[in-house]
Amino acid sequence: MFVSAIAFVEGTPKVQQIVEAFSQAIESGEWAPGSKLPSVRELTLTLGVSKFTLNEALDRLRGRHLLTSSQGRGYFVAMDCPRPASVTWVDLLPQDLLSVLRRPLVTAGGELRPGGGHLPEDWLNGEAIRQAMRSVVRAPSLRIAGLGTPAGLLPLRQALQQKLHGEGLSVPVEQIITTPNTVQGLDMLMRLLARPGDTVLLDAPCYFNFHANLALHGVKVITIERRPDGFDFNALEHLLAEHRPSLYLTTSVLHNPTGHSFSPSQAFRLLQLTQQYHCHIVEDDLYGDLHPNPPPRLAAVAGLDQVTYLSGFSKILSANTRVSYVVAAPQLAANLTNMKLMSGGVTSELFEQIVYRMLSEGSYAKHRKRMVQRLMEAGGRVEQWLKRCGCELPMAYEGGMFIWARLPPGVNGELLAQEALKRSMVLAPGALFGYDPAHRDSMRFNVAHSDEPRVQRVFEALLLRGVAQSTPPAGT
């Protein structure tokens, strides 16, 4: 059992925030039933709260029957709090520890975020976004009533059509469908493309939510190692021949977490093989716009009968400006539009208007250009720093947000991340990105967040103090 620091919100009693965080951890199964909480003293230190505050929170949790306490022996997670019905999610985790490490990655928790999946607030062009919001709010074209257009706001889809054309993917606007975010776009596509029992191929390592989402669709998942040279293509052909996956879900350019992009020749061999074995590709292109000189996308090379394309703006504009989009073959695009209505995956015209303005008025292009440049510079520095730390970098850095580093020999990434959380630093150990032990000695670094002296000092201190070599405490 591991208790992480809480990023307390102003204006809410800390007691309540502790109760919420602990309830979450218990009810989500992060803290195993029966496991013992750290001592009150340790907890007050970890959370930075008074003994009084902590005890009040613990009492309330006892009142909810989430905790039990026995005189002198401390507090325990109640035995009879059932595992979540969505065990899929919980069962996916090699161990509870991983969900503890994952949570801060998907929440605002953590002060230093070298493991984070987004750009820092001060890198984003908040002013341009606020400006776009202001003009949208002013505009009479903003319809307050109504659900907007099922396929997505037409002017936005036309702007996307132009953007895609510039990237070598020319499609009728009818085949461009907006979705609220990329995970939901993927989720709706899987509902249309994957049938329970199908086999789906993933990269190892890959974005952890790919595993989590596929678990919802009752498909069998197989993985192939993503390497600097793409794959071991013989291994790929063997997998395709033996398991006959109906889908391959991948991030083609600036792959999360490795930063790898398929070269044209790698893409060609991949497309040849998947076509030969009737394996449809779902191409996630969430990071491509961060590449200084992106290689052709798979969809642009092979067309939409073989590749369905997904992208969005959460990484470059804002995770809170929820507009992503899917580019698909005509029938699939029509089905996706119906799926949006049936599953509530409709997009907000307000956000569509905001993104439309930023695309059509050029502020997106300007901002993107700045991001690409700034990332290249930070990436170069972080590469050097990681090497000085004794890390090996299997992939040459070619831009974007992520560097995938092999930690110095003997360093345990999960323990390192665990210790880092106590210093409210969020790391992304390799184990989060797949179950292949081969990733456990690696770690994903966000170059924007890692290019900070404070981050580097804390990380170096952790390495030096050798905490990571220590063996994990039993029962985590």
Add this chain to the structure above:
Amino acid sequence: MFVSAIAFVEGTPKVQQIVEAFSQAIESGEWAPGSKLPSVRELTLTLGVSKFTLNEALDRLRGRHLLTSSQGRGYFVAMDCPRPASVTWVDLLPQDLLSVLRRPLVTAGGELRPGGGHLPEDWLNGEAIRQAMRSVVRAPSLRIAGLGTPAGLLPLRQALQQKLHGEGLSVPVEQIITTPNTVQGLDMLMRLLARPGDTVLLDAPCYFNFHANLALHGVKVITIERRPDGFDFNALEHLLAEHRPSLYLTTSVLHNPTGHSFSPSQAFRLLQLTQQYHCHIVEDDLYGDLHPNPPPRLAAVAGLDQVTYLSGFSKILSANTRVSYVVAAPQLAANLTNMKLMSGGVTSELFEQIVYRMLSEGSYAKHRKRMVQRLMEAGGRVEQWLKRCGCELPMAYEGGMFIWARLPPGVNGELLAQEALKRSMVLAPGALFGYDPAHRDSMRFNVAHSDEPRVQRVFEALLLRGVAQSTPPAGT
């Protein structure tokens, strides 16, 4: 295997309706893989169709690999047919007359919208919403980066906690989870609560998207007639005893489309029976805030172990301000939070901030009060008008957006709606709200949109010109 007669819908080719019905029976597992169909002769008698029609349908089912046939031995259910509920559903929609009528209801199409499901733009307090947006955009508290809090913005959930407390539903904030909209909240709940093959009970008639969404979850749907006195409670008990539905999904207050609200005594009998037969209730309360004096909600009466509660703001604030919420037992609330992350059903902190402001600064309460009053007045007038038109109103109008009216004898609602669309008027014929022929003579009227001379003139003209009595043009 049992093949039941099909209640054929006018205006849709019988071949297609047979294919639809058989596909459902096969894909839902109702007809076991490998089982033999009755002879062609028996089938033509059961269905009352020509041998030609039947054979065409059987050919199309063979084309979909749902049926196999072997010379002289007849037709068999294919051995290996997965259950892509979504695919069949979406494949059917395009040619389906009902979807033609449904589409304008969920889009901005149509100039006159007496059938619409939303309030008119000029009824909504656009200025208050824009004002809230402006202050949110100004506020430093708006985080551009990051995904927000998985369970939902805490201050908003605290404001909802207060609101619910005022409605007799007192819950810890941990059990209030925001969702982007109510359909998606329902969709995520169904993924957690319903298993393929489960039986789910719906009202007849009910919101058409309930049927559409449940089709995604591979559940068997049964219905019970919603009546002024609630139900025929003997029929309800019989259904519960015979089909053992695991869930009952209903709109308890100002039911869409009938406008009916469960009285306390009706609610009591309903809760008694469903509890006795272990049928969990999912209570949709999207309209309750439009009731001048809403009766207690089911969740408030029976508690969250028996009832899971769903509500939102799309009807009173704006369909474009996407914040709904689920109130659930602790475990389910925790699982729903994970489901939000896994399926991309995360909410936008921007919208959460907007709704939080309107709730906490009182503009929501003021606006709601105005809406309730204005609807009561319009509703009274529209009631009178509909009676003058020769409609019967089974339910007494008690407020809200909808009046359910039985059309004058002989009037065909679907044809009326088809003709109305040609005059860019959107009607909502009863057939949209369920497959029960009993609804086909009825129609849902939005009192806000129907309280307009132009709407009334066009509708009366259609009735007078008797278009609705004419037989349907072939092949629509």
